[in-house]
Amino acid sequence: MTMAVTRLRDLDWITIKYKDIVALIAILVLLVIVGGGGFLFMRWRGNPQVQAERAISRAQKLVDGLDNPGLDPALRPTVNQSRTMLAQSRAEYGAGRYPKARQIATDVIETLKDLQGTSPASQKFATLVDMEGSVEIKRTGQHLFSGAKEQMILEDGDIVRTSQGSYAKIKYHNGQFQIIAPDSLVVIQALSSSPDGASRVEVALKQGFVETQTPETMTPRDESIIATDSTRVRPAPASRVAVAQLPTGDVATSIFSGSSQIEAGGRSQRVDAGLTGVSVLTTASGAATTEALVAPPVAEYPKDQQILRVEDPARTPLTFQWKGGSGGPVRFQISARPLFSSLLTPEQVIRENRLTVEGLPAGTYFWRVKSEGEASKTYWSPIYRFRLLQIYQRPKIQRDLKLIVDATAIGDGVILQGSTDPGVSVSVNDLEIPVNADGSFSKIFLFSDVGTQSVQVRAFDDEGNEKFWRKQFQSVAY
Incomplete structure (x- = not known):
């Protein structure tokens, strides 16, 4: 009996040790996985x-x-x-x-x-210029989506997916911009050019909503296409067009400005936005229903890309002004984010053509308006960007900025080409213009009236340094 008890105890000891060994192995495996994951992250993501x-x-x-x-x-x-x-x-x-x-x-x-679009023989790419929230990309040949980052280069076959409350903005090689709304799935199908230099941008909208703004520089040979399973939309140059894939399978195309060719069910029709904008609902059979929209107001102040210089921005009220629209109440939004995933103040309904906002800290802001009315008939204005800069009595860090400007008059405007120091901003008559990383810039500035026109180019930095170039021109056409 004593021997049996002893053997049983030995067996229990062996059993306990066996369990401990299994647990120890599991812990070691977990440590290897965690350590390996950390190593891979540092090697491929954080390195x-x-x-x-x-x-x-x-x-x-x-x-x-x-x-x-x-x-x-x-x-x-x-x-x-x-x-x-x-x-x-x-x-x-x-x-x-x-x-x-x-x-x-x-x-x-x-x-x-x-x-990228200046040479017919060059490869074509798109760039993810802005994103807010959770945006994912799946590359050609990959099986899984991965997190996107701003300034990512996108190519043929890449898939862009936005989650709820998330937005993405893509710039294509032909100068076209596209905003992808939340809960959308877009496939970049073609980024190319023909031997004669004509560009082609085609995306497939599998789910959700996209808004496209085509550039004025597009030619009749250039193609911009948004394709769904049943409809192909071809925006014309200088057009703002939105396409939505509805849960019913129908496709809603809204032409806010310009025009677009819409193809569905073997039928094709050209639709002009007119003065207010137009919405076209198409089915798989090609049936189309057209409805006029209600145009949003147009910004009067601050204008898009306007620079506002204030001694104490945080304590200086700012009055927004607009005109046009339906003439009735207007919805107003202001954000510090270019795609409006969050607002600085709650969305407001205004019955006048102006709204005063308490002082804002120096920085870059975005605002937009739309006429109040049925959601299916109203739409937001273009996004207006402006910058609030604080006026310094003297620069915090003084330096002599470079500003070289070459101007060529073109009758109703002037072509400005020049350069400044890298990292310095440039404005023309207080409207900010893009500056390349090397400090070079170019701008076609059109006059708004006839007669003598003054043009002021300003180079400035965040420390309060600035340099001016001024010249007067005669506008002979308008």
Whole structure:
């Protein structure tokens, strides 16, 4: 009996030890998984060296795509400068200064992304210029979606997915912009150009809603297409068009400005926005129902890209003004985010054509309005961007800014080309214009009246430094 008890105790000891060994192995496996995951994250996501490698590779791809015999000679200096910057990035990488190398390569990407459509032989890309909330990308050949980042380069076959409350804004090589609304799925199907230089941008809307703004520089040979399973929408140049894939399978196309060709069920029709905008509902059979929309008001102050200089922005009330629309109540939104995923103040319904907002801190803001009415018939105005700058008695850090401007009169306007220091902003008559990473800029500025017109170009930085160029022109046409 004693021997049996002893054997039983030995068996219990062995059983207990066996369980402990299994638990220990499980803990070790878990530690390996966690440690390996952390290593992989640092190696592929959080490692500055890898981030620099990716930025340099992407920049090199852009430079190689643009640098070809068909490149416009006027753009050759920019591409050459980009090659010099890329060589500097590689030198920083070789010296182990990975964050600096990545920053320089990113500047190259910023400089070249607007030039991608200038050469017929160049590769075509799109850029995710803004995103708010959760946006995911699935690359061609990949099986899973991964988190997107601003300034990502997108190519043929990439899929963009937005979650609830999330937005994405894409800029294409032809200058076209596209805003992807929440809960949407978009496939980039074609980014290309023909031998004669005509560009083609085609996306497939599988779910949700997209809004497209085509540039004035599009030619009749250029193509912009938003395709659903049953409908193909072809916005014309300088057109603002929205397409929604409805749960019923029908497609709602809204032409806010310009015009668009709509193809469904073997039928094709051209629809003009007119003065108010038009909505077209199409079915798989091609049946179409057209309905006039209610136009939103137009901003009077502050205008899009306007620079406002105030001594104490946070304590100075700002009055927004607009005109037009339905003449009735107006909905107003203001945000510090370009896609309005969050608002600075609750959305308001205003019965007048103005609204005063208490002081705002210096910074960049966005606002928009729409006429009050049925949701299916009203739509938001274009987004108006403005900047509030504080006026300093003297610059916080003084420096002499560079500003070189070359002006060519064109009758009803002037072509401005010039350069300033990298990182410096530029405005023309207090309307901000884009500046490339190397400090170069160009702008066609159209006059709003005949006779003598004054043009003021201002270069300025966040420390309060500024430099001016002023000249008067005679407007001979309007």
